[in-house]
Amino acid sequence: MRAVEQAAIASGRVTGLELMERAGRAVADVITERRLGTSNDTNPTARALVICGPGNNGGDGFVVARLLHIRGWQVDVFLYGDPDTLPPDAKVNHDLWSVLGPVHPLASFPAFCEPLAPLPFDLLVDAAFGIGLTRPLPQEFRTVFTHLSSGELARSCVAIDIPSGLCADTGTVLRPAADPAGRWPAAEGLACKADLTVTFHTAKPGHLTGDGPRYCGTVIVKDIGL
Numbered sequence: 001m002r003a004v005e006q007a008a009i010a011s012g013r014v015t016g017l018e019l020m021e022r023a024g025r026a027v028a029d030v031i032t033e034r035r036l037g038t039s040n041d042t043n044p045t046a047r048a049l050v051i052c053g054p055g056n057n058g059g060d061g062f063v064v065a066r067l068l069h070i071r072g073w074q075v076d077v078f079l080y081g082d083p084d085t086l087p088p089d090a091k092v093n094h095d096l097w098s099v100l101g102p103v104h105p106l107a108s109f110p111a112f113c114e115p116l117a118p119l120p121f122d123l124l125v126d127a128a129f130g131i132g133l134t135r136p137l138p139q140e141f142r143t144v145f146t147h148l149s150s151g152e153l154a155r156s157c158v159a160i161d162i163p164s165g166l167c168a169d170t171g172t173v174l175r176p177a178a179d180p181a182g183r184w185p186a187a188e189g190l191a192c193k194a195d196l197t198v199t200f201h202t203a204k205p206g207h208l209t210g211d212g213p214r215y216c217g218t219v220i221v222k223d224i225g226l
């Protein structure tokens, strides 16, 4: 996937930023088409929670946040990592989102959640990690994904590219050294359990093998012109 992306960028046919915009738009279009937000008289504004990571998967998340905001959603964005160390394309989209709303540090998530009624969000968008995950999720994400698994955070979840915590090559959940035998239950939030995964260009092995099917939910492959 990286080779395909780099070749397309190297050819000058497309830039990384354009690919990121297309990816984010593809995700936002799926959300709109499947009406994943319930805008009705009791809930006039659909609410989305976007969790961004430190890489380009997070960059996709900032694009989705901006597009959902423009489409009338109420969007809350959290970032794990320092905005100033985001890759260039992700930083551009971080800055574009920041004109529309705040970027909360993920560490502030528990305090943010405290006063909220149960099920405050229609949708959680998992933009933490994509194909660049190299080790088990940090604790901050496990807190979010544990709440998600217990159904007390959002009505549904869309993962961008691959559910975070899952290796895109093998479909296995990356488990901390403390749990080599994989005894910790899914509820430990070791990976994001999504209802829908939107991936780009082609499905990855991790969508189809190992824990993939259990964590990805429905997998939708979108063409981003690669």
Ligand SMILES: NC(=O)C1=CN([C@@H]2O[C@H](COP(=O)(O)OP(=O)(O)OC[C@H]3O[C@@H](n4cnc5c(N)ncnc54)[C@H](OP(=O)(O)O)[C@@H]3O)[C@@H](O)[C@H]2O)[C@H](O)CC1
Residues within 6 Å of the ligand: 005, 015, 016, 017, 019, 020, 023, 053, 054, 055, 056, 057, 058, 060, 087, 128, 129, 130, 131, 132, 133, 134, 135, 136, 137, 138, 160, 161, 162, 200
């Ligand atoms: N032009 C493009 O490349 C496009 C990419 N798309 C999207 O981008 C992601 C792949 O982006 P990438 O930045 O390569 O990877 P991730 O976003 O998955 O994250 C990598 C960063 O995360 C750090 N990392 C990895 N594992 C952990 C962890 N367990 N805890 C903390 N941090 C972690 C990693 O740091 P390192 O220390 O490992 O270097 C990186 O900083 C792809 O999935 C798409 O969503 C667009 O969609 C299309 C264009």
Ligand SMILES: [K+]
Residues within 6 Å of the ligand: 057, 126, 127, 128, 129, 130, 159, 160, 161, 162, 163, 164
């Ligand atoms: K993801």
